Amino acid sequence: xxxxxxTYCFGYLxxxxxxxxxxxxxxxxxxxxxxxxxxxxxLALIQVIVHMRCFLHISLKRSARAxxxxxxxxxxIILLMVGGTLVVLFNLSARMM
Amino acid sequence: MTFxxxxxxxxxxxxxxxxxxxxxxxxxxxxxxxxxxxxxLGAALLFGLITILGRWRYLWTVWLTSLDHKKIGIMYMVFAxxxxxxxxxxxxxxxxxxxxxxxxxxxxxxxxxxQLFSTHGTIMVFFVGMPLLTGLMNFVMPLQIGxxxxxFPYMNSISxxxxxxxGIMMMASLVVGKFSTGGWSGYPPYTELAFNGGxxxxxxxxxxSLSSLGAMxxxxxxxxTVYKFRSPGMRWMRLPLFTWTTLCTAILMIFAMPPLTVATxxxxxxxxxxxxxxTNDLGGNVMNFVNLFWLFGxxxxxxxxxxxxxxxxxxxxxxxxxxxxxxxSLVIATMVIAILSFTVWLHHFFTMGQSAGVNSFFGIAxxxxxxxxxxxxxxxxxxxxxxxxxFSTSMLFSIAFMITFVIGGMTGIILATPPLDYLxxxxxxxxxxxxxMLIPGTLYGVIAGYYYWFxxxxxxxxxxxxGRIAFxxxxxxxxxxxxxxxxxxxxxxxxxxxxxxxxALRPWVIAAEIGALLxxxxxxxxxxxxxxxxxxxxTTRVPVGDPWDARGLEWSMSAPPPEYNFAVIxxxxxxxxxxxxxxxxxxxxxADHYRDIEVPKNSMCGVLIGLGxxxxxxxxxxxxWWLAVCGFTFSLGTAIARSFMRDVxxxxxxxxxxxxxxxxxxxxxxxxxxxxxxxxxxxxxGLAKWQG
Ligand code: HEM
Ligand SMILES: [Cu+2]
Numbered sequence: 001x002x003x004x005x006x007t008y009c010f011g012y013l014x015x016x017x018x019x020x021x022x023x024x025x026x027x028x029x030x031x032x033x034x035x036x037x038x039x040x041x042x043l044a045l046i047q048v049i050v051h052m053r054c055f056l057h058i059s060l061k062r063s064a065r066a067x068x069x070x071x072x073x074x075x076x077i078i079l080l081m082v083g084g085t086l087v088v089l090f091n092l093s094a095r096m097m
Numbered sequence: 098m099t100f101x102x103x104x105x106x107x108x109x110x111x112x113x114x115x116x117x118x119x120x121x122x123x124x125x126x127x128x129x130x131x132x133x134x135x136x137x138l139g140a141a142l143l144f145g146l147i148t149i150l151g152r153w154r155y156l157w158t159v160w161l162t163s164l165d166h167k168k169i170g171i172m173y174m175v176f177a178x179x180x181x182x183x184x185x186x187x188x189x190x191x192x193x194x195x196x197x198x199x200x201x202x203x204x205x206x207x208x209x210x211x212q213l214f215s216t217h218g219t220i221m222v223f224f225v226g227m228p229l230l231t232g233l234m235n236f237v238m239p240l241q242i243g244x245x246x247x248x249f250p251y252m253n254s255i256s257x258x259x260x261x262x263x264g265i266m267m268m269a270s271l272v273v274g275k276f277s278t279g280g281w282s283g284y285p286p287y288t289e290l291a292f293n294g295g296x297x298x299x300x301x302x303x304x305x306s307l308s309s310l311g312a313m314x315x316x317x318x319x320x321x322t323v324y325k326f327r328s329p330g331m332r333w334m335r336l337p338l339f340t341w342t343t344l345c346t347a348i349l350m351i352f353a354m355p356p357l358t359v360a361t362x363x364x365x366x367x368x369x370x371x372x373x374x375x376t377n378d379l380g381g382n383v384m385n386f387v388n389l390f391w392l393f394g395x396x397x398x399x400x401x402x403x404x405x406x407x408x409x410x411x412x413x414x415x416x417x418x419x420x421x422x423x424x425x426s427l428v429i430a431t432m433v434i435a436i437l438s439f440t441v442w443l444h445h446f447f448t449m450g451q452s453a454g455v456n457s458f459f460g461i462a463x464x465x466x467x468x469x470x471x472x473x474x475x476x477x478x479x480x481x482x483x484x485x486x487x488f489s490t491s492m493l494f495s496i497a498f499m500i501t502f503v504i505g506g507m508t509g510i511i512l513a514t515p516p517l518d519y520l521x522x523x524x525x526x527x528x529x530x531x532x533x534m535l536i537p538g539t540l541y542g543v544i545a546g547y548y549y550w551f552x553x554x555x556x557x558x559x560x561x562x563x564g565r566i567a568f569x570x571x572x573x574x575x576x577x578x579x580x581x582x583x584x585x586x587x588x589x590x591x592x593x594x595x596x597x598x599x600x601a602l603r604p605w606v607i608a609a610e611i612g613a614l615l616x617x618x619x620x621x622x623x624x625x626x627x628x629x630x631x632x633x634x635x636t637t638r639v640p641v642g643d644p645w646d647a648r649g650l651e652w653s654m655s656a657p658p659p660e661y662n663f664a665v666i667x668x669x670x671x672x673x674x675x676x677x678x679x680x681x682x683x684x685x686x687x688a689d690h691y692r693d694i695e696v697p698k699n700s701m702c703g704v705l706i707g708l709g710x711x712x713x714x715x716x717x718x719x720x721x722w723w724l725a726v727c728g729f730t731f732s733l734g735t736a737i738a739r740s741f742m743r744d745v746x747x748x749x750x751x752x753x754x755x756x757x758x759x760x761x762x763x764x765x766x767x768x769x770x771x772x773x774x775x776x777x778x779x780x781x782x783g784l785a786k787w788q789g
Contacts, residue, residue, distance in 0.1 A: 095451070
């Protein structure tokens with residue numbers, strides 16, 4: 001119970017600050033655009049992991065193995081769909097030039 | 098803004114097909130008016146009949162509000178069959194048009210013809226194929242894994258009623274307004290406001306959205322059920338093959354429906370909010386829609402075909418009295434197909450401008466799917482080899498499937514070769530190809546499964562004679578209707594063509610017409626089969642529940658099954674558990690002790706949410722904004738109210754469970770065990786004499 005509470009608090013704060021940093025970078029223009037974009041992406045990825053770990057309780061423990069499998073599977077499908085879409089559309093766009 | 102305008106939005110007298118047919122009585126309009134009339138009369142007749150017979154109460158309390166997966170499954174199928182009647186009649190009308198319209202305008206005007214292929218395609222995919230298979234999976238899968246229901250019975254009911262709501266919208270489009278003329282794929286920019294200001298594309302967008310929401314929820318429901326609700330000992334590699342295909346289908350539904358919903362909603366944003374996602378101007382890009390649509394579209398065809406693969410696996414094994422050959426390879430093949438189906442979507446637009454490199458990649462990926470599919474075909478053939486094969490209706494359809502599907506696969510390889518696709522894309526060759534996959538791959542599978550599991554669902558067998566008559570219509574009917582299309586397509590006839598100009602095509606279109614009529618006769622024979630079987634039910638009862646000497650857990654209880662499926666949850670120790678129970682004399686035994694069983698209470702919330710969303714989307718189609726807001730608020734309110742209800746389960750006391758179970762065991766003890774060659778005779782009471 002207490003452990004859970006601490007995890008949730010930690011997750012909440014982490015998520016909040018990760019979001020905050022991203023917004024701050026854009027708002028105060030701390031970095032040039034390309035670097036900002038990269039940073040926001042990285043922060044978003046970290047945030048995904050925080051959510052999974054703290055809120056969805058995904059871990060490498062045996063009991064959570066099935067969940068982990070499902071997440072990896074989803075990640076693969078999303079990678080296929082998003083990656084494929086990017087390849088196709090950039091290809092089309094290049095040929096329109 | 099007058100009051101009427103706010104109340105009715107775009108709806109006027111002229112939107113009624115009857116008014117249109119009255120003003121402008123061409124044959125095409127009169128056909129439209131007649132179709133609308135049939136829809137209205139049919140609905141009125143149905144309502145009237147139920148009222149006269151005083152069956153509303155029964156219907157509402159026993160069926161419509163039920164959360165029992167078996168009843169929901171059956172309702173899915175009844176709904177789909179109604180839609181199938183319409184879509185098949187439309188198909189015959191299109192064929193008749195092409196048979197007549199060689200150098201003359203024929204029966205239906207171009208715009209009407211376009212509505213016909215758009216509704217036919219949309220209905221067949223979203224409101225026939227998917228609900229038929231969802232119904233079958235709903236009924237069978239929980240029984241096969243030894244579960245008492247699906248994971249989320251209430252969500253199951255919502256899925257059903259969202260899908261039915263989409264069907265209601267499709268039917269409404271027969272009577273008020275016109276449906277889209279943009280085909281089942283609804284490509285913009287043609288479906289954008291600039292070219293299509295009417296209600297047609299909106300009907301398509303919202304009907305399809307309802308269906309895809311329902312399907313996605315079904316996917317989640319089934320996947321969780323297979324993951325979490327298997328009975329003890331039912332390990333992964335002990336699952337029946339139909340359950341495997343259900344799981345893979347469910348996963349496809351989860352991942353394939355969202356791209357479609359995104360595509361239709363973005364198109365709606367273009368049409369309603371003045372956005373420019375897919376318009377020709379202001380930075381819109383049509384290819385985004387095409388890409389999203391086929392990200393959904395290709396997995397969709399596997400949603401339509403995988404469950405049928407599962408049915409064939411069960412049927413071939415049961416009617417050959419043999420263990421499924423190559424179980425592991427079938428499981429792996431199913432998974433490989435499911436994953437590969439996410440890597441090939443581009444073969445639907447080879448000709449839309451990508452480089453040769455991209456096209457070759459997707460062409461090769463497409464051809465790869467042939468390998469696991471081939472593995473399956475061989476596995477089924479080896480299952481029959483040296484088995485005690487009985488040529489029941491299910492088995493006949495399965496064999497017809499294997500041969501026909503392979504032919505379709507071959508033409509698929511042709512289409513997967515980009516240079517060849519450049520020649521035949523968008524011709525009748527393609528139309529022939531996909532019907533060649535979908536009719537054996539979906540409809541034959543559903544018919545085979547229907548015949549196979551019907552005795553389980555209703556307690557009596559279907560007429561074998563009429564099953565065979567249906568077979569003789571469906572199989573030659575298919576070949577006659579679609580083989581000519583290969584020829585016409587290869588000689589360059591475009592698909593979606595309302596009028597033809599080459600008299601040399603006449604023999605082919607007439608053959609195709611006869612084929613389509615045969616297919617219609619096939620559907621009629623299925624209805625006659627049902628009628629005759631109900632009349633003869635006293636001679637075909639199988640109360641013991643195992644008429645085919647089959648192998649899965651779904652055969653281990655009475656027919657029809659009790660509401661809670663299993664008096665005691667079975668303990669599984671190997672594959673084909675019921676078969677081994679029978680051999681080791683473990684079947685038909687009373688339990689040591691029985692427990693109370695909790696089942697979900699009926700709930701009207703599913704119906705209300707479904708109908709509320711239908712009202713909302715209908716309001717959006719007609720720009721009746723008040724209706725849209727009310728419908729949505731109503732659905733949301735119902736969902737919230739339901740989440741506060743605590744008393745949603747009902748307990749069936751152990752004593753009652755025990756009494757029912759013992760009564761069934763007595764029936765079993767009194768029944769005569771039947772050897773397999775007598776299973777079509779009245780002696781078959783559902784108890785098999787197993788010879789090991
Ligand atoms: C049972 C007998 C069937 C017949 C006689 C039939 C006939 C037809 C005809 C004549 C067309 C129009 C072809 C053209 O473009 O010129 C068509 C299109 C189509 N059919 Fe069928 N069909 C049948 C079953 C099915 C089934 C079972 C499905 C799917 C599950 C299906 C899905 C489609 C689709 C998606 C289209 C394309 C619609 C479009 O062009 O947007 N059909 N069919
Ligand atoms: Cu495809």
